[in-house]
Amino acid sequence: MQTDYTAESHSRRLASGSIVAPPCGAGGVAIGITTTGSTLNHARAYAAAGLSVVPIKTDGSKSPRGSWKVAQARPATLAEVERAFTGECGVGIVHGAASGNSEVLDIDTADLLEPFVETLDYLAPGLVARLCVVRTPRPGFHLYYRCERVGGNQKLAMRPPAGDAAEAICLIETRGQGGQTLAPGCPPSCHPMRGTYEHHSGPPLTELPTITLAERDALLTAARSFDETPIEEPVVASTEAAGGSLEGLSPGDDYNQRNDWASVLEPHGWILLHRQGDRLFWRRPGKVGEGCSATTGNLSAAGNDLLCVFSTNAHPFAGPTAGRPCSSHTKFDAYARLHHDGDHAVAARELRRIGYGDRPAMRYADAGLADMNPSAPPLSAPRAVRRPSIVCMSDVEPREVNWLWPGRLAAGRLSLLVGMPGCGKSFLTCDLAARITTGTAWPDGPPCRQGSVLFIACEDDPADTIRPRLDAHHADPARVHLLKGVERTERGETTELAFSLADVDALEETLKRLSDCRLVVIDPIGSFLGGRTDAHRDNEVRAVLAPIARLAELYGVAVLIVAHRRKSAGTFADDMALGSRAFTGIARSVWHLSLDSESKGRRLLLPGKNNLGPEAGGLAFSIVGSPARLTWEHDPVAMTADEALARETGGGSGETSALDEASRWLKEILASGPRAGKELKALARGDGISERTLDRAKVDLRVENSPDGFGGPWLWRLPQQYGASLCQDFAESAKDQTLADSGETGPDSEPDGWEAA
Structure with a gap:
C-alpha cells in the first residue's frame, strides 16, 4: 500500500523521528530512502520518470564517469542506462531541460534548514511540503522540483571568508x-565524506512536483535572505544641501540613522510579511x-541597512538589472525616490530644512576674523553627540492633576476601559462625547469643559451606528470627528490607507487641527496596533502606546483606550484586559464595564487601578429607549471591579490556583489559532507563569503539539472540543452585542436618573 504524501503525513514523520518508505518508483523500486537494491535499479527508475541520469565515480570526487554532454541535452534511453551503469558506480541526475526542467536547491548545512523552512512558509505557505527533500552526507539537504523556467547554477547565499580562510x-x-x-542510490564511496543520500520527506524523486514561477521566486528569495555577503550600496548624488560642502553628519546619513524601514515604506503601501532575525x-x-x-x-560594507528589491514592478525601485538579482537602496535613497523622483540633492535640501544633518558651521568665527584673514578655512560643523538628560527634582514645580472627568479621566493621560462585547462600551x-461637545455636567455632578472629541474607531459604521447614537445622546456632531484613515498622495494620485497607531505623525497633525480636543477614543485598541505588533507581547505594546502617551501629555488631551475583556474567569479585574498586561500598566486609570449579574439590563462602571488619585466610586446606568441611549442612576455603586468579578464568577475572595490561571491564559491565547511553543513560553514568563505550570496547563487542556510542516516550528493548538466551545462563546458575545446595539436589553420605561445630555 502506498503512503499518502501530504503536509500532514510528513509532519507526522518529522514528529516521530522516523522515515516512512515512499511510494515505489518505476519497476517497483523504492526510491530515495536507502541504497538497498542496485544502483542500476535506481538509475532505471529515475530514467523512467524522465530524469537524465549519469554514472558517478566511486573515488569520492562526485564526478561523472566519462563524458556527460549527451546527458545535458537529453535523457538516456533505458537501453543506454543498461550499458552505462555497469560495475561499481553511483547515480547522478543532470538538471535543466534534459530532466523536464528539474532544479535543485542545495542547502549545504543542516542548521539552515529550519530557519529556511520557516521563512519560506511565510512567503509561499505549504510549498515545502510538496517538494522532494533528500538528506546529503555533509549533512545538508537537496530540495527537488520542476518549473517551466529554470536558470543555470546560482550561488544564492554566501558566507564571507573568516580568519585565514581564502x-x-x-x-x-x-x-x-x-x-x-x-x-539516492549512490554507494558511500561516491562522496568524500563516505555517506549516503537518503530521501527525507515529500514525494519521491520519481514524482517530482512542478511549481509555479512565483513559487520558485519565493524559494530563491528565501534562500537569498541568508546571504551574509556585504551588499554594494547604491551610488547617489551628493547628500549635501546646495551652496557648498559640509563637514559633519549629512542630512542623508542622519536620515539613515534616525529612521527605520517601516517609517519609510509603510506610508507608501508596503506591507511587512515576515521577520527573520x-x-x-x-x-x-x-x-x-x-x-x-x-x-x-541587508548590511552593506559600510554598515548601512539596505532595502533589496527583487520585484521588477516595484516603482520607483528598479529591481533586478544588469544581471544583479536585486536593486539595493539606503533609506535616504528610498526617501529621494519616493518623495523627490530620485533627485538626491533636492531630497537633501528638504531634509536639512526639516532638521536633519549637522547645522552648517559659520564660515568664520565672526566678521572680524574674516576681515583679518579672508583665507581662513571654515570651521568644522559639530558632530551629533548624545548625552544623558538629568532633571533634579528640586527644580520640578509640583502641579495638580488636570482632570477631564474629576477622579476618573485625566487630561494628558491614557485611561483604559475594559468590558465584554455587548456590555455597552x-x-x-458616545455619552462621554455628548457631554464634552455640549458642556453638559458629568453623571456624578462635576462640570464638564466643552470641546471636541476625536474617535478612532472601525467596528461601527459612521452612518448607521455612530451618528445615530450621538444624535440619541444629543451630542453636537460639529464637534465630533472620526479619524478614519491616512491619505497618501503620490504623482497627483491620492489613496487612503488604514490608520494604525504607528501613524503618530497623522494623529499629531489631527490634534493640531482640533485645538479644542478634550478626548480621543480608540475603540477597540486591538484594531489599531498594526500588523507588526503582537498584542500579547509587553514590549511591543509599550512601544506602540508610549508615543501616544507623549502626544496626550503634549496636547493635554485625555486618551480613552477601549479593550475587550477575556472570556474566562480570574481574580483581579485589571488582569482581564485581552492581551498584554502592558495595556493596564501604561494606563494611569482603568475602568471596567460589566453587566450586573443581579439586575437585567443594568451596567456597572467600576474602578480598577488609579495611579493619579484616590479610588473613585462606581456608577451604574441602563441602555433604554428607541433610539437607544444611556440613563445614569443617581446613587454611586459601592463595589470595586475585583468584587464584581468575584461575584460574577462565584469565586468569592479566594485565590485562583496558579494552574487554573495558567490554563485560562493558555486557552485564551490559543483561541485565535496555533502558536509556537517557544513563543508561548516567553509570553508566559512575561505574564508571571512558570514554564512548569504552563506545561501542566498544557497537559490539563490536552493541548496538541506538532511541527508546522517540514522543518517548521512546533505549534501548540487546542483540541477540537475547545474549538466548538469557543465558537459558542463568540456566538453568545455577538448576540449580546446585537441586543446592546438595538437597545432591547433595557426596560421599556426609563428609570429615574440623569439622561445622557
Whole structure:
C-alpha cells in the first residue's frame, strides 16, 4: 500500500523521528530512502520518470564517469542506462531541460534548514511540503522540483571568508540547467565524506512536483535572505544641501540613522510579511496574492541597512538589472525616490530644512576674523553627540492633576476601559462625547469643559451606528470627528490607507487641527496596533502606546483606550484586559464595564487601578429607549471591579490556583489559532507563569503539539472540543452585542436618573 504524501503525513514523520518508505518508483523500486537494491535499479527508475541520469565515480570526487554532454541535452534511453551503469558506480541526475526542467536547491548545512523552512512558509505557505527533500552526507539537504523556467547554477547565499580562510563559503545554491547532483542510490564511496543520500520527506524523486514561477521566486528569495555577503550600496548624488560642502553628519546619513524601514515604506503601501532575525520581508503596494517583493536588514560594507528589491514592478525601485538579482537602496535613497523622483540633492535640501544633518558651521568665527584673514578655512560643523538628560527634582514645580472627568479621566493621560462585547462600551463613549461637545455636567455632578472629541474607531459604521447614537445622546456632531484613515498622495494620485497607531505623525497633525480636543477614543485598541505588533507581547505594546502617551501629555488631551475583556474567569479585574498586561500598566486609570449579574439590563462602571488619585466610586446606568441611549442612576455603586468579578464568577475572595490561571491564559491565547511553543513560553514568563505550570496547563487542556510542516516550528493548538466551545462563546458575545446595539436589553420605561445630555 502506498503512503499518502501530504503536509500532514510528513509532519507526522518529522514528529516521530522516523522515515516512512515512499511510494515505489518505476519497476517497483523504492526510491530515495536507502541504497538497498542496485544502483542500476535506481538509475532505471529515475530514467523512467524522465530524469537524465549519469554514472558517478566511486573515488569520492562526485564526478561523472566519462563524458556527460549527451546527458545535458537529453535523457538516456533505458537501453543506454543498461550499458552505462555497469560495475561499481553511483547515480547522478543532470538538471535543466534534459530532466523536464528539474532544479535543485542545495542547502549545504543542516542548521539552515529550519530557519529556511520557516521563512519560506511565510512567503509561499505549504510549498515545502510538496517538494522532494533528500538528506546529503555533509549533512545538508537537496530540495527537488520542476518549473517551466529554470536558470543555470546560482550561488544564492554566501558566507564571507573568516580568519585565514581564502574563500567564501557557499551556504545555499541551485543546480539548474547543466548542473548535476548525486542521488539516492549512490554507494558511500561516491562522496568524500563516505555517506549516503537518503530521501527525507515529500514525494519521491520519481514524482517530482512542478511549481509555479512565483513559487520558485519565493524559494530563491528565501534562500537569498541568508546571504551574509556585504551588499554594494547604491551610488547617489551628493547628500549635501546646495551652496557648498559640509563637514559633519549629512542630512542623508542622519536620515539613515534616525529612521527605520517601516517609517519609510509603510506610508507608501508596503506591507511587512515576515521577520527573520534582523531581516524583514516586504510586499510591494498593489501586489495581489502571496509573494515577497523586497527585504531589509541587508548590511552593506559600510554598515548601512539596505532595502533589496527583487520585484521588477516595484516603482520607483528598479529591481533586478544588469544581471544583479536585486536593486539595493539606503533609506535616504528610498526617501529621494519616493518623495523627490530620485533627485538626491533636492531630497537633501528638504531634509536639512526639516532638521536633519549637522547645522552648517559659520564660515568664520565672526566678521572680524574674516576681515583679518579672508583665507581662513571654515570651521568644522559639530558632530551629533548624545548625552544623558538629568532633571533634579528640586527644580520640578509640583502641579495638580488636570482632570477631564474629576477622579476618573485625566487630561494628558491614557485611561483604559475594559468590558465584554455587548456590555455597552461604545454607548458609553458616545455619552462621554455628548457631554464634552455640549458642556453638559458629568453623571456624578462635576462640570464638564466643552470641546471636541476625536474617535478612532472601525467596528461601527459612521452612518448607521455612530451618528445615530450621538444624535440619541444629543451630542453636537460639529464637534465630533472620526479619524478614519491616512491619505497618501503620490504623482497627483491620492489613496487612503488604514490608520494604525504607528501613524503618530497623522494623529499629531489631527490634534493640531482640533485645538479644542478634550478626548480621543480608540475603540477597540486591538484594531489599531498594526500588523507588526503582537498584542500579547509587553514590549511591543509599550512601544506602540508610549508615543501616544507623549502626544496626550503634549496636547493635554485625555486618551480613552477601549479593550475587550477575556472570556474566562480570574481574580483581579485589571488582569482581564485581552492581551498584554502592558495595556493596564501604561494606563494611569482603568475602568471596567460589566453587566450586573443581579439586575437585567443594568451596567456597572467600576474602578480598577488609579495611579493619579484616590479610588473613585462606581456608577451604574441602563441602555433604554428607541433610539437607544444611556440613563445614569443617581446613587454611586459601592463595589470595586475585583468584587464584581468575584461575584460574577462565584469565586468569592479566594485565590485562583496558579494552574487554573495558567490554563485560562493558555486557552485564551490559543483561541485565535496555533502558536509556537517557544513563543508561548516567553509570553508566559512575561505574564508571571512558570514554564512548569504552563506545561501542566498544557497537559490539563490536552493541548496538541506538532511541527508546522517540514522543518517548521512546533505549534501548540487546542483540541477540537475547545474549538466548538469557543465558537459558542463568540456566538453568545455577538448576540449580546446585537441586543446592546438595538437597545432591547433595557426596560421599556426609563428609570429615574440623569439622561445622557
